[in-house]
Amino acid sequence: MAVAVNDVIDKVQQILQDTAGIRWSETNELIEWVNDAQREITLLKPDATSTNQTVTLTTGTKQSLPSDGNRLLRVIRNMSAASGGNGGRSVRLVARDVLDTQTPTWHDPNVTGDAAHTNVVKNYIYDEQDPTNYYVFPGVSGDVYLEIVYSKNPAVVAAGDNLGVEDIYANAVQNYVLYMAYMKESEVAANAQRASSHYNLFTAAITGKAQIDTITTPNRERRGDS
Structure with a gap:
């Protein structure tokens, strides 16, 4: 069940002891902070x-995320x-240095051999310093489709919308x-202390979620973690 922005705002106003909207008569600012969160x-x-x-790939080796993307998380497989x-x-993910060493001309559309541009991708290269782009090997020639997982920029929400992040982050947004x-x-002074407290709750929720994900991932069994 999606969490409504209005529900978050209502809870915030209850904590601010301003349910009548006297101090925060305009909720636009609160909604802006929801989007910031x-x-x-x-x-x-x-x-x-x-x-x-x-996604549909472009000709060549360099590929970009959809316009709403902010970071590539994984490339999965070719699609028909x-x-x-x-x-x-x-x-599969490979290191750029490996390809650059073995086939320095792999970006060239006229390259031959295993690096010849084709309609089936075997590997991809990702650089954290260029998070919205990635490279594929061999380069693309023809219609090529890949299933990818990426992080997208959350949609800007308004009063009547639902949150643009998963429901489990509603409390973090509130804080x-x-x-x-x-x-x-x-x-x-008391407000400064409360601000610090709520920010700490916010960051603890996000970092705590990351730790829980690490502990509960099914990949622990593959890695042999105890």
Whole structure:
């Protein structure tokens, strides 16, 4: 069940003891902070807005995420069509240095041999310093579709919308909005302390979620973790 922005705002106003909207008669500012919170969550935990999507590749080796993407998380496999297609060959992550050493001309559309540009991708290369782009090997020639997982920028929400992050982050969003509200009146010492407290709750929720994900991932069995 999706969490409504209005529900978050209502809880915030209850904590601010302003349910009548006297101090915060305009909720636009609170909603702006909801959107700020979503962006902060995505920054700290990119998979909070992860999406699995089949994308159509462009000719050559360099590929870019869809316009709403902020970071590639994984390339899964080749697909037979842009939508509703069948899965094809899996795609593995490789180091750029390996390809650059073995086949320095692999970006060249006229390259021959194993690096010849084709319609089936075998590997991909990702650089954290260029998070919205990635490279594929061999380069693309023809119609090629890949299933990828990427972190997308959360949609800007309004009063009547649902949150743009998963429901489990609703409390984190609430604490971030409270942090901003108390920071705005931080000339009062008690408000400054409350702002700090809510920000700590916000960051603890995000980092704690990351730790829980690490502990509970099915990949622990593959790694042999205890």
